[in-house]
Amino acid sequence: MSYLLRGIAADGGIRVIAADTTALVDEARTRHRATPTAGAALGRTLTGALLLAHVLLKNPQDRVTVSLRGDGPLGGVIADAGLDGEVRGYVKNPQLSLRPREDGKLDVGRAVGSSGEIEVIRSHAPYGDPYSSSLELVTGEVAEDIAVFLARSEQINSAVLLGVYFENGTVAKAGGVVLQALPGADEAALTLLEANIRALGQLTEAMRRTSLVAVLEELCWGLSFELLTPTGLPLSFSCRCSEAKALDAIAFFSPVERDRMVAEDGGAEVVCHWCGEQRWIGADAIKSLSGDEIRCPECSTLWYRQGQALMVRENETCACGRPVRLPN
Ligand SMILES: [Zn+2]
Numbered sequence: 001m002s003y004l005l006r007g008i009a010a011d012g013g014i015r016v017i018a019a020d021t022t023a024l025v026d027e028a029r030t031r032h033r034a035t036p037t038a039g040a041a042l043g044r045t046l047t048g049a050l051l052l053a054h055v056l057l058k059n060p061q062d063r064v065t066v067s068l069r070g071d072g073p074l075g076g077v078i079a080d081a082g083l084d085g086e087v088r089g090y091v092k093n094p095q096l097s098l099r100p101r102e103d104g105k106l107d108v109g110r111a112v113g114s115s116g117e118i119e120v121i122r123s124h125a126p127y128g129d130p131y132s133s134s135l136e137l138v139t140g141e142v143a144e145d146i147a148v149f150l151a152r153s154e155q156i157n158s159a160v161l162l163g164v165y166f167e168n169g170t171v172a173k174a175g176g177v178v179l180q181a182l183p184g185a186d187e188a189a190l191t192l193l194e195a196n197i198r199a200l201g202q203l204t205e206a207m208r209r210t211s212l213v214a215v216l217e218e219l220c221w222g223l224s225f226e227l228l229t230p231t232g233l234p235l236s237f238s239c240r241c242s243e244a245k246a247l248d249a250i251a252f253f254s255p256v257e258r259d260r261m262v263a264e265d266g267g268a269e270v271v272c273h274w275c276g277e278q279r280w281i282g283a284d285a286i287k288s289l290s291g292d293e294i295r296c297p298e299c300s301t302l303w304y305r306q307g308q309a310l311m312v313r314e315n316e317t318c319a320c321g322r323p324v325r326l327p328n
């Protein structure tokens, strides 16, 4: 079971958020059939998004999306998390296989690439526009990129530790910690914290030798760590895809293409890119789509369907250049 812990240290000067995400990262690896290098990049980003949700969000319905688009062969990694502990995510190239670094560690930095950008989007449900900010990548190792994002974009000084440890192709340990310096934090306390972080070494190594709470006590040694969530908040890999959304995706195909799906395959398989879930949509469901839709007479792009406007504002132009006109 994956879980998240919150705590404080240094008389409230340091905020601690930590997660053991071993189970959910291994589920993500299985769902996406990811190699260790791709799985490590995905696992760090999933964990980072869960921690960021607790740093940045206030409303339980809000969500944060973290996207790293680097120039490496991974082709990008994205994760989406909320305060409810649910997270989902994917990498563009889950089959990527890279030789480990000389020190034996998975080369996430090279997979992601150090040139590109990190984007963090906060969406406020059910109302309000999403708020997005982006910054150049620093190393592509994910943790550093999130820490620098927090410092430059949010003026939040923090240390971010993220790790995914593989054994025999499966995730044996995964987790992360954010140590956030709150305004007015004592300088001596922050100096001690930095020394403790250096002394800890690799996060997943520490998590393999002892419990997550004990790791936090080591990180906050001499800073009177106080755990605020004794039982831990449950975390899980969870997607919001559904049969209805899969059918929506099929609606974008033209009636001719859909007829072909029915005639040749008797239906269509829709794979959710967020979670890898495969859904078979049968012929009857596909046939039910016809009727309530209005399409461009030129290029048959879907304009409108069953009460949901896809592209209906006046002066809007279709992909083919034709002005959109809906019949009254
Ligand atoms: Zn899904």
Ligand SMILES: [Zn+2]
Binding pocket: 296, 297, 298, 299, 300, 301, 318, 319, 320, 321, 322
């Ligand atoms: Zn058109």
